[in-house]
Amino acid sequence: MKDMPKVYDHESVEAKWYEKWESSGYFHAKPNPEKTPFTIVIPPPNITGKLHMGHALDNTLQDAIARYKRMAGYEMLWLPGTDHASIATEVKIVEALAAEGLTKKDVGREGFLKRAWQWREEYGTTIVKQLRKMGSSCDWDRERFTMDEGCNRAVVKVFKSLYDKKLIYRGDRIINWCPDCKTALSDAEVEYESQQSHLWHIRYDAPDKSYSIIVATTRPETMLGDTAVAVNPEDPRYKDIIGKTVVLPLVNREIPIVGDEYCEMEFGTGAVKITPAHDPNDFEVGRRHDLPIIKVFDERGTINENGGAYQGQDRFECRKNIVKDLEASGNLVKIEDYTHNVGTCYRCHTTIETIVSKQWFVDMKPLTEPALEAVRSGAVKFIPDRFSKPYFNWMENIRDWCISRQLWWGHRIPVYYCDDCGGTFCEETAPEKCPICGGKLRQDEDVLDTWFSSGLWPFSTLGWPDKTEELDYFYPTTTLVTGYDIITFWVSRMITFGMEVMKKPPFANVYIHGLVRDSQGRKMSKSLGNGIDPLEIIEKYGADPLRFSLVTGNSAGNDMRFYWEKVESARNFCNKVYNAARFVLMNIPEDADTHIREELLDTADKWILSRLNEITRSVTDNLEGYELNLAAEKIYDFIWSEFCDWYIEMAKSALYGEDLDRKQTVCAVLIRVLSVSMQLLHPFMPFITEEIYQQLPGHEETIMLSSWPKAEETDKYARECAAMEIIMELVKSIRNIRADLKVPPAQRISVRIVSEKPEELTGTEGYLLKLAGVEKTDISRERGTVLKSDVHLVCNGAEAFIPLASLVDLEKERERIGKEIERVQGDIARANAKLSNEKFVQKAPEAVVNEERRKLQNAADMLQKLQQRLQTLQD
RNA sequence: GGGGUUAUAGCUCAGCUGGUUAGAGCGCCACGUUGACAUCGUGGAGGUCAUUGGUUCGAUUCCAAUUAAUCCCACCA
Numbered sequence: 023m024k025d026m027p028k029v030y031d032h033e034s035v036e037a038k039w040y041e042k043w044e045s046s047g048y049f050h051a052k053p054n055p056e057k058t059p060f061t062i063v064i065p066p067p068n069i070t071g072k073l074h075m076g077h078a079l080d081n082t083l084q085d086a087i088a089r090y091k092r093m094a095g096y097e098m099l100w101l102p103g104t105d106h107a108s109i110a111t112e113v114k115i116v117e118a119l120a121a122e123g124l125t126k127k128d129v130g131r132e133g134f135l136k137r138a139w140q141w142r143e144e145y146g147t148t149i150v151k152q153l154r155k156m157g158s159s160c161d162w163d164r165e166r167f168t169m170d171e172g173c174n175r176a177v178v179k180v181f182k183s184l185y186d187k188k189l190i191y192r193g194d195r196i197i198n199w200c201p202d203c204k205t206a207l208s209d210a211e212v213e214y215e216s217q218q219s220h221l222w223h224i225r226y227d228a229p230d231k232s233y234s235i236i237v238a239t240t241r242p243e244t245m246l247g248d249t250a251v252a253v254n255p256e257d258p259r260y261k262d263i264i265g266k267t268v269v270l271p272l273v274n275r276e277i278p279i280v281g282d283e284y285c286e287m288e289f290g291t292g293a294v295k296i297t298p299a300h301d302p303n304d305f306e307v308g309r310r311h312d313l314p315i316i317k318v319f320d321e322r323g324t325i326n327e328n329g330g331a332y333q334g335q336d337r338f339e340c341r342k343n344i345v346k347d348l349e350a351s352g353n354l355v356k357i358e359d360y361t362h363n364v365g366t367c368y369r370c371h372t373t374i375e376t377i378v379s380k381q382w383f384v385d386m387k388p389l390t391e392p393a394l395e396a397v398r399s400g401a402v403k404f405i406p407d408r409f410s411k412p413y414f415n416w417m418e419n420i421r422d423w424c425i426s427r428q429l430w431w432g433h434r435i436p437v438y439y440c441d442d443c444g445g446t447f448c449e450e451t452a453p454e455k456c457p458i459c460g461g462k463l464r465q466d467e468d469v470l471d472t473w474f475s476s477g478l479w480p481f482s483t484l485g486w487p488d489k490t491e492e493l494d495y496f497y498p499t500t501t502l503v504t505g506y507d508i509i510t511f512w513v514s515r516m517i518t519f520g521m522e523v524m525k526k527p528p529f530a531n532v533y534i535h536g537l538v539r540d541s542q543g544r545k546m547s548k549s550l551g552n553g554i555d556p557l558e559i560i561e562k563y564g565a566d567p568l569r570f571s572l573v574t575g576n577s578a579g580n581d582m583r584f585y586w587e588k589v590e591s592a593r594n595f596c597n598k599v600y601n602a603a604r605f606v607l608m609n610i611p612e613d614a615d616t617h618i619r620e621e622l623l624d625t626a627d628k629w630i631l632s633r634l635n636e637i638t639r640s641v642t643d644n645l646e647g648y649e650l651n652l653a654a655e656k657i658y659d660f661i662w663s664e665f666c667d668w669y670i671e672m673a674k675s676a677l678y679g680e681d682l683d684r685k686q687t688v689c690a691v692l693i694r695v696l697s698v699s700m701q702l703l704h705p706f707m708p709f710i711t712e713e714i715y716q717q718l719p720g721h722e723e724t725i726m727l728s729s730w731p732k733a734e735e736t737d738k739y740a741r742e743c744a745a746m747e748i749i750m751e752l753v754k755s756i757r758n759i760r761a762d763l764k765v766p767p768a769q770r771i772s773v774r775i776v777s778e779k780p781e782e783l784t785g786t787e788g789y790l791l792k793l794a795g796v797e798k799t800d801i802s803r804e805r806g807t808v809l810k811s812d813v814h815l816v817c818n819g820a821e822a823f824i825p826l827a828s829l830v831d832l833e834k835e836r837e838r839i840g841k842e843i844e845r846v847q848g849d850i851a852r853a854n855a856k857l858s859n860e861k862f863v864q865k866a867p868e869a870v871v872n873e874e875r876r877k878l879q880n881a882a883d884m885l886q887k888l889q890q891r892l893q894t895l896q897d
Numbered sequence: 898g899g900g901g902u903u904a905u906a907g908c909u910c911a912g913c914u915g916g917u918u919a920g921a922g923c924g925c926c927a928c929g930u931u932g933a934c935a936u937c938g939u940g941g942a943g944g945u946c947a948u949u950g951g952u953u954c955g956a957u958u959c960c961a962a963u964u965a966a967u968c969c970c971a972c973c974a
Contacts, residue, residue, distance in 0.1 A: 028934070214973095221974085239974060252974095285974085294974050303974075363973070408901080412969070415900050419970095506902095510969080541909090543967090575910055575922070580902085581968090583909065587923050594936045605933030644913090651911070655921075670933075678932090754940095761940045767929060849918080856916090861954035870916055870955095 026607065030600035032564030032593075036709045046724075079538050082569045083650065084503040087533065090645050090705040094730035096500065176482035177433045177475045178450050180523060184384060185437075185448040194315070195381040195424055196302045198365065201323030201337075202372040206428035212374055214363040223291060223356035224348060226251060226268035229276060233263055236355055238290030240362055241300075242348065243341040245270065246329045247318040248277055250296040252307055255281030257292055271353040272344065273330060280311045299378045315378055323375055337375070382426040382435060382468065390417045392521035393514065402517060402527045405648045406579045409506060409534045416510040426468040433475055435466040477515030480528030497524060501531040506579060509534070533648055536581035538572070543583055559589055566707040567592035573706055574654045595658060596710055599703070602666050603714040606696050609677050610689045614719045618694060622687040625786050628739035629746040630669040633660065634695050639733035641702045650706075657702045665695055668750065675788045693718055698731045744819075745782045749789055751817040756794040756824070759813055762838075763826065770797030774812075776805050777820040814839065814891040816884045832895060839892050846885045853878035 090096075184190045198207040222242045227234040235251055248270055253260035264281040284307055285294050298308030299317040308315060318328045325332045325340050332340050348354040365374045394417050396402045397410055404410040426435060438447045442461030447453065456463055475482070484493040498520070504513060513532055520528035540546055546553040559568045570592040576582040623631070637660040644653035669692075676688040697718050704711040704725050715725040737743075756773065765771065773796050777783055780801045790796045805821075808814070811830050812823040856862050856874050863871055 026933090029936070030934095237974080241974085290974065296974095301974075303972080412901060416970080419899090507969080577911070580910090585909065585923080588909075590936080591922055594934095597936045598934065601934035601937085603933085608933070647913070649913070652913085655911075659921080666934085667938085674932095757939060758941095761928075764928085767939085768931085845918090852918085856955080859954055862916095863954085865954050866916075873916080 026604045028601070028604075030597045030710065032566065032596065032709070033561075035713045036560075036565050039709050039712050043724075043726075079535060079572050080503060080505065082572050083533065083535050085708075086569065086573055086650060086705045087501060087503060087648075089708060089726065090730070091500070092726065093701065093704065093728065094642075094645075174433060175450075176478050176486050177470065178436045179487055180478055180519065181436055181470070181474075182448050182450050183523075189385045189388060190425075190448075191383055191385065192380055193383050193422075194305075194378050195383075196305045196376050197379050197381070197428075199321070199375045199377050200367040200370065200372055201319070201321065201375055202367065202370050204321050206379075207367060207374060212365040212367070213371070215366050215371070216361055217364045219360050219362060219364075221290065221358040221360040222345065222348075222354065223358070224271065224295075225353045225355050226271065226277075226295075227353075228263075229267060229269055233266075235260065235263070235268055235279065235293050236291045237293045237295040238358075239295055240360060241341070242344045243325075243332075243337055244297040244300050244318065245295055245344065246273060246325065246332060246340075247297045247299050247316040248273075248275075248295045249298060249308065249313040249316060250277050250311065251279050252282045252285045252294045252296050253279060253292060254283065254285045254287045257285075257287045259292060271351055272347055278311075278313075280307070280313075282307050282310065300376055302376055305378065317377060319375055319377060381424050382437075382466075384423040384425055386420040386423050386518075389518050389522055390420045393417060393518040393527075396517055396521060396527040402529065403531050405531055405533045406577075409509060409532070409579060412506075412509055413514055416514055423471075425471045425474050426466075427471050428468060433470045435468050435470060437466045438463040439466070440464075473511050473515055476512055477519045478523070480516050480520055481524055486523070497528065498526055499529045501533055502529045503533045503535065505537055506534045507537065531648070534579045536576065536579055539581050539583050541583050541585055543581075546584075554584055563589045563593040564596065564709070566596055566710050569708075570595065570654065570706050573650050574658070575651065577651055578648060595662065596707065598662055598666060599707075599710060599714070602661065602670060603696060603717070605670060606692045607717060610693065610719070612719075614689050614693065615686055616690050616693050616719055618690045619687060622683050623691070624684075624687075625742045625745050625749075625782075626669060626672045626789065627687060627691045628742035630665065630691065630695055632737060632739040632743050633664055634698055635733050635737070638698060638702060638731045642730070642733065645705070653702075654706045657699065657706075661699050661703070665699065669695070671793055672789050675792050697721065701725060701728060701731050741782065745786065748777070748783065748817065748819045749786050752815070752820060752822055753790060753793045755815040755817060755822065756790070756796065759815065759824065760795065763813070763830070765795075765826070767795065770795055771824055771826065772796065772798035773800075774806070774823045774825075775799065775801045775820055776803070776823070777801060778803065779819075783820070808891070808894055810895055810897075814888075816842065816887045816891075818880050818884075821887055836892065836895050839888055839895065843885065843888045843892065846881050846888065849881040850878060850885065853881065 181190065198212050199205075200207055219240055221238050221240055223236050223238050224242065224245070225234050225236050235253070237251055239245070251268055253264065255261075255264065260279070260281075263279050265279065267276045267278050269276055280296070284303060285292065294304075296304045296307050296313065298305045298313055298315045300319065305315075307313070316328050318325055319337060320326045323337045325335050325337065327333055329335070329340070332343065335343065345354065365376075366372060367374055394414070397404070397413060404413065436448055436450065436452075438449060438453060439445070440447075440456035440459060440461045440463055443456060443459040445456055445458045447457065447463075452465065453463060455461065478486075480499070481493060481497050484490060484496055486493055486497075502513065502516075509532075516528050520526060537545065540552040540554075544552060556568060567589050571588045572582070574592070575588065618631075637656060641653045641657050644650070644656065673688045673692060676684040679685065697715060700711040700715045700718075704715075708726075712725050715721050715728075716723075721728075752773075752775065756771075759765075760767075760771070773790060773794075775783065780803050783801050787799045787801065790799050808823060809825060810832060812825050813830060813835065815822040815824070853874050857871070857878060
């Protein structure tokens, strides 16, 4: 007999096992030479550090899969992803920031910039995606990780190899530029604001004034950089003048009129001025028509030497002056009010400029073909499969990838320039001096896109380009777990680089999960303040309930909303499991004999063992198919609804009885069922299952090293299961009728059961007594004398008569039977309709037809009994 | 504009390759503390499976269209 508290204490149990597992080296274990299943790297199930929920989900699924696979004898690698790894380094950086007294305002300023570069030296190559976000305060996004020198080597090596193959090139590209912060911004960093402005209509005249064209623009100052006017080639208004020129007012530069589809006839005047240097669309048009690119702004947003008379003016001041001058020259035709979206810097809300600059690109086409083939051939499988669609869509329409970023942190592009002779060199290690003229070299200031190095993650983290044991063993891995939001950014690039560098895909399966949203379905974000700290959940309800609530109640790839109620109900399940175990442990002797002697098993024992076998099979199948939610829900239902609600209740009569053999048998069955249940549940609730498992007799070793339960193929107790079905149905019916007739719980009743095979129900009387408040029961084949005052229950395979003379209202009883008859007649009608349909009988599979016949037979039997009973009541 | 996803009980969601009396959790109603558990038990109410067509003996499930949400990409002179 054990003395255990009534309520499960998650805190102490989690702390205990966390510590034990950690000291046993079960976390972050290195592969060992024997390549045993132990080599799987397991992340702590507890979540350390403050993570966003999305990451917690990732961790949780990753971990649940790893645990299952390990117990099932699989091997799997879990490595910290880009989001989780080097919290320590981040803390260092942020602390350093704070120590410097740097705040949000300093970000982007000289002082910060200097420090940032210094840190980059100091910490080696630390990738920080959008470090400026981090610099804003100590409350930062966790979207960064540290690469050790080995990873840096990998990055440089891959870059050089692509460079040498001429798959990396330098080209012009339009980027977003904040003139205030003086940095480039990614598209994601640009926030659009609706602004009240104007649409200025400006007339550009022909050199000889024989024709003119009116363009509409929201940004008249950019006309200084115009190099063409575009019209739609189909536009009848302008068809004739395509190929001719007009003179740019104020500047007096002659520019061509080009025909381009981009220009919509309906918008404005149907003519667009083209400024390739300062507008992404114009840039594309310029490229198609081979137009010159004239930059008119400098990095501060003031007009440069190309602006002629306007040089040195601020861009907004210049706009006013230009408008004024155009008005004076008579070229300004009209001013319309106009509301449009203007890109602003997410940080300082300065209107951004788009300017042309030199960037590095990867020519993706030759690289994507093998990566596409890897998925087409099934070497890499997305789970669920539908996520291969966006992958194909992205890869088949791949564009050249701009990999240079104007950030302060990251792997610097390994390209060196000689200012003396103008040479450009890509080298793995920085050359001392120019190999051509011996001049001084200057490394490219830009860093690589985060995803470039992240794409190398499957092998760079394992030591490539060295031939390491880890690499040999863990490349490729089994499964990648990640969210659908980074399929194109990350997954596609890992596969691409994997095929290019390793000639093999990095993993066989990609398990895609959704995002955790708040209870209103919004993405959790810092700016909304609706993020939930997993540690808070763990503290309140425990790590097991958190994990369980994240795995259940939604299917792969779908987003889920976070509800405290859900965690609470998972916590309740924990308590249920704990109390079931408590019951078992309190009732078994210390030295319990766990051997199950088959000859001593009764109907209920055989039923629960049979159910256990079935659940083992289906949980295993679901896990194999990555249907984690179904697996978790099935073991949940089994434990709660079958083991606790039925078997434990039925076990009590044996446990409290005198028969020692029965007692031993029931104990052994209880232990077996509980132990296997814990194994099946363990991937989803690691702590509580470990705790219970090791308290059961004969389990000194961690549950993590036990092998996954194996289901038997045959269902050898089918007969007992059928009998149990009858018993359970009877119990439910009796409970129902008691509730209906308001029989007080304390009042015992007697029941007479009539069955065609009474021998199969023999030995189960005790269960009726225990579960349905029955004090006397009698099972026989004969119907005997039925009294009017007997309540009559009919179920599949048995009838029950309950003498409740004082309580039965004959009228109501007739009504009840009448309703039953109606229901059964409905069943009969439904089955008949199907069976009388010739085509159904002809075309439906035999099993389905037989099932329908069986239903009809059952219903007919019941109908007959019910009618007989009704007859009795009416006599 | 291109490509996805979703629509099932009051709420949040399951339902694998078409055949179920359509399920769960939470919430709601009634009853209940007999010795695992009130973080519990027993019973109950609640759904025309978004709409319309089609395929089929049979559609919540497959196909098409519609409507409404939503995401990614491209773009908004």
